[in-house]
Amino acid sequence: MAGKVITITSGKGGVGKSTTTANLALGLALAGKRVVAVDLDIGLRNLDMILGLENRIVYDVVNIVEKACKLNQALIKDKRTDNLYLIAAAQTRDKSAVNAQQIIDLTNELKQSFDFIILDSPAGIESGFKNAMLPADEVIIVTTPEISAVRDADRVIGILESNEKNEMSLIINRINPVLVKKGDMMSKDDVLQVLSIPLLGIVPEDSNIVSYTNIGEPSILHKDSKSGKAYKNIVQRLLGHDVPLMDIMEEKKGILKSIIDFFKE
Amino acid sequence: MWLDFFKKKKKKSAQEAKERLQIILAHERVANKAPFLDDMRKDIIEVIKKYVDIDPKSINVVLQKDESVEVLEINIPIK
Numbered sequence: 001m002a003g004k005v006i007t008i009t010s011g012k013g014g015v016g017k018s019t020t021t022a023n024l025a026l027g028l029a030l031a032g033k034r035v036v037a038v039d040l041d042i043g044l045r046n047l048d049m050i051l052g053l054e055n056r057i058v059y060d061v062v063n064i065v066e067k068a069c070k071l072n073q074a075l076i077k078d079k080r081t082d083n084l085y086l087i088a089a090a091q092t093r094d095k096s097a098v099n100a101q102q103i104i105d106l107t108n109e110l111k112q113s114f115d116f117i118i119l120d121s122p123a124g125i126e127s128g129f130k131n132a133m134l135p136a137d138e139v140i141i142v143t144t145p146e147i148s149a150v151r152d153a154d155r156v157i158g159i160l161e162s163n164e165k166n167e168m169s170l171i172i173n174r175i176n177p178v179l180v181k182k183g184d185m186m187s188k189d190d191v192l193q194v195l196s197i198p199l200l201g202i203v204p205e206d207s208n209i210v211s212y213t214n215i216g217e218p219s220i221l222h223k224d225s226k227s228g229k230a231y232k233n234i235v236q237r238l239l240g241h242d243v244p245l246m247d248i249m250e251e252k253k254g255i256l257k258s259i260i261d262f263f264k265e
Numbered sequence: 266m267w268l269d270f271f272k273k274k275k276k277k278s279a280q281e282a283k284e285r286l287q288i289i290l291a292h293e294r295v296a297n298k299a300p301f302l303d304d305m306r307k308d309i310i311e312v313i314k315k316y317v318d319i320d321p322k323s324i325n326v327v328l329q330k331d332e333s334v335e336v337l338e339i340n341i342p343i344k
Binding site: 145146154155158180183190193 | 278279282283285287290293294
């Protein structure tokens, strides 16, 4: 078995990299694939809490590369599925604790026993990002429809191109259909025109994400979640299925609301 | 027309965001991909200034990619 390494990155922080990593990793595992998610944001560990696994961590990625533990000891099994494992970031170290070759060696080892190795990149374009991007077979860039996020995404795309990481795709996160309709938020097409890389999926803004994160249960586990549905579609595309884009613009409103909105413009 | 009275006209901010991004990214892509471009531009200005009167500010250097061909476009308006 030779697994595929997918790196999730963004340039700008706070656009939903770790949330995306958690949802896609969980989704692929629930679809029957063997998945390991690796948090490479050394010093700013977060993926463990988003997945609700923070109490199970004994060893982390720095312990593995420093050979302070065996790989198996640092693989934390998910509570919900036997198919998903997490390797946590170290919380008391910084990005200089690992180098690119160590991460490449680690992913090569993980490829032997997993179908998907999902690397959660730190924000920025420094060494931590490079460590996360160099082992990638495929890179997913997460952005929101905001100028700073799109600009930083473009910078990241440029760096990936110059490193010959050409298997790239885009997730546009936190699209607010009401703002897009009013012309106060760039639409998916606007963002695609600016960035011109293939679109992997769109995720609508979902205020429930805050509470899902609070309890350590990614939205893909919640049947009625809008963002969970969007992540499920993306998982299907990663598995090679042709799934139509979610229609997030569809919104039913009553007559009164329509009248109020008309005058609010 | 009376509708415009009720609906205050304002430029859609998303459109403005897209336009601003397209302009800044066109610049940044060139700067990051071909960092020598700024020096080259200065050299070109020096050479041309020897022969004709030009306004250095009006010179426009663009690196464009069309499908498979990359084109370096230099526009030099002569006074």
